[in-house]
Amino acid sequence: MxxxxxxxxxxxxxxxxxxxxxxxxxxxxxxxxxxYEKPSEKRAREKGEAVRRARKAARKLAQREGLIAGARKR
Incomplete structure (x- = not known):
């Protein structure tokens, strides 16, 4: 960099x-x-991150399709 x-x-x-x-x-x-992060903690964290990413992608798709209102502009 x-x-x-x-x-x-x-x-x-x-x-x-x-x-x-x-x-x-x-x-x-x-x-x-x-x-140090225990393997079980790592799996739980990664699973949570994957869930958040999936929810965000679903929310963006729903916004594009007009099912829900888009983000508010300030």
Missing amino acids: QVLVRDNNVDQALRVLKKKLQREGVFREMKTRRA
Whole structure:
């Protein structure tokens, strides 16, 4: 991953780097790897993540088909 520093503005480059790392999920992965995760806990977590992804996909499909109202715009 590469971030360019323009006009010696290191603070802005750090902000850009943190945003890129956040988007890639590096911080979340570091947090999960901090401690050992039992295989049963890992299976439960992955199953929960899969359920959330499936619900999100179903919700988006229903919104596209007009079955439910779309997200509110602020």
